[in-house]
Amino acid sequence: MADEVILLDFWPSMFGMRTRIALEEKNVKFDYREQDLWNKSPILLEMNPVHNKIPVLIHNGKPVCESLIQVEYIDEVWPGVNPLLPSDPYQRAQAKFWGDYIDKKVYASARLTWGAKGEEQEAGKKEFIEILKTLESKLGDKIYFGGETFGYVDIALIGFYSWFEAYEKFGNFSIEAECPKLIAWGKRCAERESVAKSLPDSEKIIKFVPELKKRFGIE
Amino acid sequence: MATDDVKLIGSWASVFVMRARIALHLKSISYEFLQETFGSKSELLLKSNPVHKKIPVLIHADKPVCESNIIVQYIDEAWNSSGPSILPSHPYDKAIARFWAAYIDDKWFISLRSILTSQGEEEKKTAIAEVEESTELLEKAFVDCSKGKPFFNGTDHIGYLDIALGSFLGWLRVVELDAGHKFLDESKTPSLSKWAERFCNDPAVKPIMPEITKLDEFARKVFPRQQS
Numbered sequence: 001m002a003d004e005v006i007l008l009d010f011w012p013s014m015f016g017m018r019t020r021i022a023l024e025e026k027n028v029k030f031d032y033r034e035q036d037l038w039n040k041s042p043i044l045l046e047m048n049p050v051h052n053k054i055p056v057l058i059h060n061g062k063p064v065c066e067s068l069i070q071v072e073y074i075d076e077v078w079p080g081v082n083p084l085l086p087s088d089p090y091q092r093a094q095a096k097f098w099g100d101y102i103d104k105k106v107y108a109s110a111r112l113t114w115g116a117k118g119e120e121q122e123a124g125k126k127e128f129i130e131i132l133k134t135l136e137s138k139l140g141d142k143i144y145f146g147g148e149t150f151g152y153v154d155i156a157l158i159g160f161y162s163w164f165e166a167y168e169k170f171g172n173f174s175i176e177a178e179c180p181k182l183i184a185w186g187k188r189c190a191e192r193e194s195v196a197k198s199l200p201d202s203e204k205i206i207k208f209v210p211e212l213k214k215r216f217g218i219e
Numbered sequence: 220m221a222t223d224d225v226k227l228i229g230s231w232a233s234v235f236v237m238r239a240r241i242a243l244h245l246k247s248i249s250y251e252f253l254q255e256t257f258g259s260k261s262e263l264l265l266k267s268n269p270v271h272k273k274i275p276v277l278i279h280a281d282k283p284v285c286e287s288n289i290i291v292q293y294i295d296e297a298w299n300s301s302g303p304s305i306l307p308s309h310p311y312d313k314a315i316a317r318f319w320a321a322y323i324d325d326k327w328f329i330s331l332r333s334i335l336t337s338q339g340e341e342e343k344k345t346a347i348a349e350v351e352e353s354t355e356l357l358e359k360a361f362v363d364c365s366k367g368k369p370f371f372n373g374t375d376h377i378g379y380l381d382i383a384l385g386s387f388l389g390w391l392r393v394v395e396l397d398a399g400h401k402f403l404d405e406s407k408t409p410s411l412s413k414w415a416e417r418f419c420n421d422p423a424v425k426p427i428m429p430e431i432t433k434l435d436e437f438a439r440k441v442f443p444r445q446q447s
Contacts, residue, residue, distance in 0.1 A: 050322065050356065064314045066321060076310035089296035093284045100286055101270065134270070 005030040006058040008044050010037055012208055014107075014159025015067040016055040017198050021155050022071045024194035026078040038215065068099050071155055084151050095146060098138060099156040105131045106160055113171035114209055115218055125171050129178045136182045143188065154189055158199070161186035165202035166209050225250035226278040228264050230257065231429055232437050234328075235287035236275040237386040242294040244423040245377070246302040257440075288320055291382060303376045312364075312373060319360050319371075320383035327353045328387065334394050335442040347400055357384065358408040365410075369417055377421055385418040389429050393438045396431075 005023065007030050009016035023030050035044055035054050047056045047063035057064045057073070064073050075084040085092050109131055112124020135157065139145055145153035164175050164186065176183045189195050213219070227243065227250050229236030243250050255261055255274055267276045267283035277284040277293065284293045295305035306313050330349035337343040364371045364380060372378025377385070395401050403412050419428055 059311075062311060064311070065318055069314050069317045069321070072317070073310055073314040076313065089293055090279075090282055090284070092296065093289050093293040096289045096292070097285055100289065 003028070004058075004060050007032050008035050008041075008047065008054050008056040008058070009033070010035050010054050011200055012163075012205055012212075013054060014163060017159035017162065018067040018155050019055045019057055019070045019074070020198035021158065021194045022074040022084060024197050025082040025084060025150075025155075026074060027081060028074070028078060068103065068152075068156060071152060075152075083149075084155065086146060086151070091146070095152045098135075098145065098153045102135070102153070102156045102160075106157070110160060110163065110167055113167040113173075115213065115216070117219075121171065125173055128167070129173075129175070132175065132179045132182055136179045139181060139185055141181075144185070150189065150192060154185075158186065158189045158195055161190070162199040162202060163205050166205045169206055170209055224278075224280050226253055227251070228253045228255060228261070228267065228276040228278070229274045230255050231427075232257075232434060233274055234386045234390055235273075237427060238287040238382050239275045239277055239290045239294070240427050241377070241382050241386065241423050242291045242305055244427070245305060246294060246298045248294070248298060248301075257437075288317075288324070288379075288383060291379060295379075303374075304378070305382070306379050307373055315364060316371070316378070316380040316383075319357070319364070319380050322353075323357070323383050323387070327357065331387070331391065331394055334398050335438065343398065347398055350394075350402055354402045354408060354411070358411045361410045361414060365414075370414065377418060377423065381414075381418055385415070385424065388415055388419060389431060389434050390438070392431050393435045396435060397438070397444065 005028055007016070007019060007023070009020065009032060011034060020032070033043075035041060037054070040052055044054065044056060045052055047058055048054075048065045051065065053065070055067055055070065057070045059073075059077070064070050071084060085095055106128075109124050109128040112121055113128055116124055142148075144150045145157075164183075167173075168175055190199065225243070225248055227236070227239055229239065229252065231254065240252075253261070253263065255264060260272055264274065264276060265272055267278060268274075268285045271285065273285070275285075275287055275290060277290045279293075279297065284290050291305060307316055327350070330346055330353060333346040334343060334350065337346050361371055364373060366373045368374055370377050371380035371384070391402060395403075402408070403415055405412050418424060
């Protein structure tokens with residue numbers, strides 16, 4: 001019996017990108033359904049009644065919500081190819097710790113780089129760079145966060161990479177100047193087929209930001 | 220593999236530390252409990268959790284694991300051949316358990332804590348209403364997850380989601396006393412109320428659930444109230 005896999009998503013979402021990448025890594029065919037977040041569809045409201053948010057992974061009619069939970073689920077359901085998490089319990093705990101760190105820290109400060117002005121924006125930029133530097137030192141000289149193989153932590157962070165040029169443009173700063181190793185990591189990941197298929201062009205994100213600001217009532 | 224060298228840095232009053240302790244008890248793991256003094260952070264804590272500097276930290280054979288839910292999952296995996304399974308076995312049930320555990324930490328707990336930190340009656344009323352609403356969701360979640368069994372885990376023993384929510388029961392009682400409002404109640408949340416009693420009486424939980432009066436006293440120190 002073939003699996004039915006549907007992904008309710010929104011193209012610029014760095015969280016949705018995680019799930020897209022995980023599915024691609026596993027060669028799972030899925031039905032990508034673009035959502036209008038300002039006019040939420042009945043299926044989105046039905047499948048994620050608690051948060052009404054994307055991404056929602058619907059596997060054989062059953063919804064899984066929250067992007068990193070989806071990545072772990074995908075790894076467990078399709079274990080045969082490209083493992084996303086290490087098998088050693090300690091390494092797994094480390095990967096989850098950094099996935100959790102990325103979830104707790106990156107989005108909020110990144111958002112201030114384009115969504116705030118003046119002092120608030122400057123403080124946001126400073127915090128954002130500090131967080132990226134922490135991640136960069138965790139990466140060290142490794143190819144990927146987990147070492148030789150692309151995995152969970154890379155997937156957790158790489159969606160933000162597609163937004164980097166937008167942060168730089170609207171925040172008027174250079175991420176590469178501060179975190180060159182992280183940029184090199186981003187470029188390496190972007191060469192992977194699963195990532196190339198799942199990340200939008202930076203240009204498209206840059207064009208999208210003013211529209212987003214309007215929607216949120218930010219000048 | 221698993222050695223006898225297990226330490227847990229924590230505090231008797233912390234919900235998050237309790238999660239780790241319950242998991243260790245479930246797996247019958249002996250450990251050294253290193254109690255932190257309230258108001259200061261030990262050298263070992265700062266060294267073992269340099270990123271967040273928070274408890275709990277599990278140190279297994281000198282390797283630190285941080286974040287309570289991650290620690291619980293680690294304990295389940297590292298000692299998978301001893302004691303009951305803490306996570307459900309089916310990937311879908313695991314995903315649902317993780318979803319609700321995240322909801323408890325990101326939404327329910329935040330609203331609960333804001334009752335204690337609220338400034339003035341209006342803010343308090345809003346926080347109370349939020350907790351009411353989210354507790355109702357958890358009542359429904361219990362019915363779905365338990366599948367007729369006594370615990371969220373869908374089995375006859377406590378598991379990941381039971382631990383995630385159950386560790387809050389002492390603090391929940393303290394907040395109920397402060398707010399003059401019951402969130403767990405036989406008429407509003409019949410399933411959760413019965414589950415709470417079962418959870419608190421579980422042999423892995425009972426010895427470490429803090430006494431409510433002691434916790435209330437501690438809460439008044441940490442969250443000084445505007446009126447008594």
